[in-house]
Amino acid sequence: MTTPxxxxxxxxxxxxxxxxxTMFLLISLAVISIIGxxxxxxxxxxxxxxxxxxxxxxxxxxxGFFDMYHSWWFILLLYLLTVNLIACSFKRLPHIxxxxxxxxxxxxxxxxQSLTNVATIKTSAEPTAVKERxxxxxxxxxxxPVVSEVDGAWHLFAQKTPWCRLSVYFVHLSIIVIFIGxxxxxxFGFKGYVNILxxxxxxxxxxxxxxxxxxxxxxxxxxxxxxxYPSGAPKEFKSILTVLENGKPVPDxxxxxxxxxxxxxxxxxxxxxxxxxxxxxxxxxVTDINGSNxxxxxxxxxxxxxxxxxxxxxxxEATREVSQFAKDLSGPAAQVELHTPNxxxxxxxxxxxxxxxxxxxxxxxxxxxxxxxRGAEEKMYTGLQVAKDPGVEIVWLGCLLMVxxxxxxxxxxxxxxxxxxQDGAVTIGGNASKNPGAxxxxxxALVAQLKTALTTEKQP
Amino acid sequence: MTSxxxxxxTTFAYLISMLLFFAFLASxxxxxxxxAMAVSYGGLLAQTVAIALRWKESYDMGxxxxxxxxxxxxxxxxxxxxxxxYALLDIKYKYRVIGAFVMPFALxxxxxxxxxMNNSIEPLVPxxxxxxxxxxxxxxxxxxxxxxxxxxxxxMYLIKAGCEEAADGKAxxxxxxxxxxxxxxxxxxxxxxxxxxxLLTLGIITGAAWANYAxxxxxxxxxxxxxxxIVWFVYAAxxxxxxxxxxxxxxxxxxxxxxxxxxxxxxLGVNLLLSGLHSYGGGGK
Ligand code: HEM
Numbered sequence: 001m002t003t004p005x006x007x008x009x010x011x012x013x014x015x016x017x018x019x020x021x022t023m024f025l026l027i028s029l030a031v032i033s034i035i036g037x038x039x040x041x042x043x044x045x046x047x048x049x050x051x052x053x054x055x056x057x058x059x060x061x062x063x064g065f066f067d068m069y070h071s072w073w074f075i076l077l078l079y080l081l082t083v084n085l086i087a088c089s090f091k092r093l094p095h096i097x098x099x100x101x102x103x104x105x106x107x108x109x110x111x112x113q114s115l116t117n118v119a120t121i122k123t124s125a126e127p128t129a130v131k132e133r134x135x136x137x138x139x140x141x142x143x144x145p146v147v148s149e150v151d152g153a154w155h156l157f158a159q160k161t162p163w164c165r166l167s168v169y170f171v172h173l174s175i176i177v178i179f180i181g182x183x184x185x186x187x188f189g190f191k192g193y194v195n196i197l198x199x200x201x202x203x204x205x206x207x208x209x210x211x212x213x214x215x216x217x218x219x220x221x222x223x224x225x226x227x228x229y230p231s232g233a234p235k236e237f238k239s240i241l242t243v244l245e246n247g248k249p250v251p252d253x254x255x256x257x258x259x260x261x262x263x264x265x266x267x268x269x270x271x272x273x274x275x276x277x278x279x280x281x282x283x284x285x286v287t288d289i290n291g292s293n294x295x296x297x298x299x300x301x302x303x304x305x306x307x308x309x310x311x312x313x314x315x316x317e318a319t320r321e322v323s324q325f326a327k328d329l330s331g332p333a334a335q336v337e338l339h340t341p342n343x344x345x346x347x348x349x350x351x352x353x354x355x356x357x358x359x360x361x362x363x364x365x366x367x368x369x370x371x372x373x374r375g376a377e378e379k380m381y382t383g384l385q386v387a388k389d390p391g392v393e394i395v396w397l398g399c400l401l402m403v404x405x406x407x408x409x410x411x412x413x414x415x416x417x418x419x420x421x422q423d424g425a426v427t428i429g430g431n432a433s434k435n436p437g438a439x440x441x442x443x444x445a446l447v448a449q450l451k452t453a454l455t456t457e458k459q460p
Numbered sequence: 461m462t463s464x465x466x467x468x469x470t471t472f473a474y475l476i477s478m479l480l481f482f483a484f485l486a487s488x489x490x491x492x493x494x495x496a497m498a499v500s501y502g503g504l505l506a507q508t509v510a511i512a513l514r515w516k517e518s519y520d521m522g523x524x525x526x527x528x529x530x531x532x533x534x535x536x537x538x539x540x541x542x543x544x545x546y547a548l549l550d551i552k553y554k555y556r557v558i559g560a561f562v563m564p565f566a567l568x569x570x571x572x573x574x575x576x577m578n579n580s581i582e583p584l585v586p587x588x589x590x591x592x593x594x595x596x597x598x599x600x601x602x603x604x605x606x607x608x609x610x611x612x613x614x615x616m617y618l619i620k621a622g623c624e625e626a627a628d629g630k631a632x633x634x635x636x637x638x639x640x641x642x643x644x645x646x647x648x649x650x651x652x653x654x655x656x657x658x659l660l661t662l663g664i665i666t667g668a669a670w671a672n673y674a675x676x677x678x679x680x681x682x683x684x685x686x687x688x689x690i691v692w693f694v695y696a697a698x699x700x701x702x703x704x705x706x707x708x709x710x711x712x713x714x715x716x717x718x719x720x721x722x723x724x725x726x727x728l729g730v731n732l733l734l735s736g737l738h739s740y741g742g743g744g745k
Contacts, residue, residue, distance in 0.1 A: 019704040023697055030693035037683040037734055069681045191677060229523070229583045237586055260586035261674050272675045387676030395678060399665045406661060410654045
């Protein structure tokens with residue numbers, strides 16, 4: 001008699017062991033994951049929020065759609081998958097383990113009937129001699145057999161790579177290892193960013209969740225530079241960094257070149273080239289359309305200033321030498337963006353050595369101010385991503401385990417051969433855990449070889 | 461000889477090969493099948509040389525890099541991997557007709573690249589200047605190609621299984637008699653995915669390794685990453701479907717087709733319809 005409670009536990013266990021649940025979870029995860037690729041994740045951009053209705057925003061927020069891969073229900077699905085994985089493995093592993101550790105070494109009639117590959121060879125030779133012959137044949141051609149005598153019949157059993165049956169469990173284990181690595185990373189690591197001005201150093205960085213982290217040392221930006229291809233496309237962003245301990249440069253970490261795809265690591269923390277900008281001043285002169293009322297203007301870094309006519313101006317990009325972009329022109333130039341009081345925005349280039357172009361531009365756009373560029377005092381800063389992840393090695397270990405496990409699971413197979421010598425007949429049976437077609441061919445070839453081996457024995 | 465001329469020859473070869481495969485289906489003449497296969501091998505050879513040549517041309521221009529860096533180059537490479545995987549399948553199993561369901565994918569890719577895209581060789585933006593680009597792209601695309609082949613085979617399976625059902629299990633006549641038996645198709649479907657799944661897994665892992673190396677996060681749930689995981693889930697479901705009662709045959713074939721649709725979305729849809737870190741030609745973050 002089972003109590004209802006036990007029944008419940010049983011059905012709960014069966015539920016978690018079921019492969020139908022696996023299918024359901026895998027397909028659900030696939031479908032649900034789509035949401036987060038359509039709805040922007042993290043802090044949603046203003047234009048996006050303006051596009052959808054307030055009711056939708058409230059709904060999405062409540063459901064955690066703006067950070068759905070960390071929402072409780074997504075994590076719950078991952079936990080369910082893990083539990084399913086572990087339960088399933090617990091249920092099946094003992095059976096698999098028994099196949100490996102306690103192989104059936106005799107070919108009984110029931111076993112014979114369950115095998116698809118069976119062949120019989122008649123022989124009149126003496127059974128012990130046949131046994132010896134077959135044992136050495138199997139050792140040479142397949143693998144060393146276990147020989148036993150049961151009820152006057154000789155049985156030989158040989159197998160290859162039985163352990164590869166375990167590979168699937170290593171694949172599943174690898175998923176759990178990867179989860180463990182990522183949890184360690186999120187508990188004991190951080191992801192942050194920092195901006196450093198040329199010549200200055202920092203010892204603290206900001207995490208994505210706006211927490212300040214003390215590095216325990218400082219990092220100085222010696223220089224930032226950017227290289228471009230002739231076409232104007234960016235070629236390289238380069239920061240020269242020095243690590244300082246107690247204000248003194250660390251010998252092997254002095255003037256280290258950091259570019260995209262080539263970070264700097266020191267004491268478990270890694271610095272990645274990510275962005276850059278100019279924090280220095282840009283200088284302009286603004287006049288009326290006829291050149292009167294010149295006003296000097298200084299724009300600091302990324303900020304914007306208001307012109308006499310009420311429009312606001314900020315700098316998108318500037319160069320000391322414009323000829324690399326426009327062959328016929330020379331000298332400094334800046335690409336600026338102008339927001340007029342009536343809400344229009346416009347981006348254009350102004351020059352230091354070509355006032356006529358600046359005037360021409362202003363004329364084309366009515367009677368607005370003429371903007372002349374005078375040059376910049378450059379003070380570059382570099383934007384670095386900063387990360388520490390003590391779990392990452394475990395994640396790579398899990399990945400390795402997964403790749404090797406999948407390879408073994410798909411491309412290796414546990415192959416078994418049984419032979420029974422009884423009443424003047426040699427019965428051979430075999431099977432494989434994978435790829436029955438290929439095994440059948442091998443089996444037939446083996447039986448053919450075996451036939452010749454048995455017949456040549458009789459001749460000498 | 462330039463790479464772009466060779467790519468045109470390739471496209472033409474794939475077109476001829478596909479038409480020959482269709483003729484083979486209709487006529488059942490062995491010679492036509494052999495010709496179709498020969499032409500596709502010729503195309504594959506031309507394309508191999510063309511890709512190598514384009515690689516060299518980029519070095520001659522002083523912007524040397526493996527030719528997998530923009531949409532044009534990746535589509536061309538995708539076509540190449542599809543024909544390659546199909547050629548391997550043909551060498552091993554010799555089911556010619558499958559070509560009629562696989563070559564159209566390769567042709568479509570080449571035709572789109574040659575007719576609709578700018579094929580100039582561009583220098584690499586900083587974000588792509590890494591050897592990881594090569595490992596990542598090669599593994600991903602070999603995986604995608606295996607899935608493309610599996611999708612073609614699944615379509616054949618559904619057609620054949622559907623007709624057999626309608627004909628009450630009698631072996632079909634005409635066209636269908638050319639198809640391998642459903643059992644074989646089912647097996648080939650599984651085998652192609654068995655090749656594709658480990659490659660996709662490697663592709664995702666090399667991508668994660670690269671992301672970790674380039675900006676310190678191996679996984680950031682950006683749309684491309686997420687879609688590759690979606691594809692991975694679908695094929696993991698496919699693999700488990702085989703050991704779950706009631707999920708073999710038609711349902712498995714549908715999963716394979718859905719998997720390839722997801723693959724295509726991961727590859728193209730994400731770039732063309734969604735925004736993220738992987739937009740071709742765009743810079744780093
Ligand atoms: C809820 C999670 C999962 C459960 C319960 C589960 C369960 C199983 C079971 C019972 C098997 C058959 C083992 C046998 O033949 O004795 C299997 C096979 C396999 N599983 Fe999973 N699995 C899960 C998730 C995954 C995932 C996410 C992957 C992704 C790599 C995976 C990869 C495999 C592979 C490659 C095989 C071998 C399939 C084949 O031989 O065709 N499993 N799984």
